[in-house]
Amino acid sequence: MTTTPIISRTQRELRGQLAEWRGSGDRIAFVPTMGALHEGHLSLVRLARKKAERVIVSIFVNPTQFAPGEDLEAYPRTEAADSEKLAAEGVDLIYIPLPNSMYNAHHATAIKVGGVATGLETDHRPTFFDGVALVVTKLFNRVQPDVAIFGEKDYQQLATIRRLVEDLDMPIHIIGAPIARDEYGLALSSRNQYFNAQSLAKARQLNTIMFDCAESMERGANVDRAAEDAAQALLDAGFSGVDYVQVRSKNSLTVLEGGVLNKPARLLIAAHCDGVRLIDNCAVNVKK
């Protein structure tokens, strides 16, 4: 089903194409990305294909979600390869906004989501979700999709975007897509390409430790103890630091009291492996 996607770099081009499709009654599914596309992204695109007549993928490495010292400059940019992959998936339009078209010198508006965006990632990347909320709002207003797809890999981000969309009454249906993993269970990430073979082997232990931890919580282990054990297991496996191992309520990401879980929850982990920060998460399927 390879087609040649339209590549739009300006809002004018984008708007023209959108008007044509809307005029034909086509629904639009949108997958915002920062490029460096892998199978995880492509699984989102395939889901998007099922949801609407037209699929738009944006590629924009958003500076406002990187903190000073993070890998904004080093973040992989692979536009030609990305475009080929998207063509092979039958994407209709790739929107690659010109960097200086996104934030002009007079820009003065900030969006802050509380609740679900509190703690976890925010404890370690304090302005991350502010940057995500702003760029997602801008892209949504430019693309005006009916449906937008986000991966569960960034679970707190997905919850934050759901909150944002509901709170601001954006007429967009947000769909979460399951985490794509390699054959060893490592969650796919553009940052995995920073690893050599040895580091990759180490990184692949993260998911094993996480699923073990979730299973022990499902079997009735004390959640604080189980989380501590998982964090220790990560350090024992050679991870240089653990930002968090936390279990939260499934949808609102409420902090849960310690003890034994009595309702479905989500286990979320962030840890450092040879200079790369990895995040992962999984369901904890406790029966109500």
Place this chain on the structure above:
Amino acid sequence: MTTTPIISRTQRELRGQLAEWRGSGDRIAFVPTMGALHEGHLSLVRLARKKAERVIVSIFVNPTQFAPGEDLEAYPRTEAADSEKLAAEGVDLIYIPLPNSMYNAHHATAIKVGGVATGLETDHRPTFFDGVALVVTKLFNRVQPDVAIFGEKDYQQLATIRRLVEDLDMPIHIIGAPIARDEYGLALSSRNQYFNAQSLAKARQLNTIMFDCAESMERGANVDRAAEDAAQALLDAGFSGVDYVQVRSKNSLTVLEGGVLNKPARLLIAAHCDGVRLIDNCAVNVKK
């Protein structure tokens, strides 16, 4: 041209009607209000009529833009009279969202506009524009107008909304409408109905003092001195307090250096008259 406007109280009703009009290719002009409608509002509605096939007016007394101690409870609610006035203007739809549909218990998203929203009103009502930016964004996302009309009476608010819309890439054209005044030049305001005859006579001096001040600036007076003189004139006229008399750049509301103006500017005033806070503003037409 009296028609019977549709009154929508739920998003479902609103969305259904919007879809029908959009399907017919009708453009939509939107005038958000807090009700208590006067000729000032109706002048916005008449401008809206010229801009689009369909005119929607919302009535919602937005709690998030009132601070504790302000007149949220006392703010006049006159829905029946408002509806009659809007019917006489040929408004197509009046959107009166149910109060509890606007902010639910899980609401966690805030919007903050800097720049133009800094100082002036914000010095005296620190969360006012946060409340305005949030409710306007929500109403825009619900109504999805092509055009929205705001009065220049709330000049800093108009500038803030222009900034918000540009920064978030909302596909909406914002139009400012001139200030409607009574025969004595008093800017029309829903809060004017708080005045008795004596207070009204006092309030009517505000615009005279303001226009005199602008004229002296146009003739080359030192702006700081002219502003001080105007503030003193207000106190001499019986105003109980002056929040600000300030000249700012016309569009970006930049604070101007003292001295003599050398480009078009805006003079903005807020002052207290017998328990009512009045604001007003006017152009200062200095030739470049």
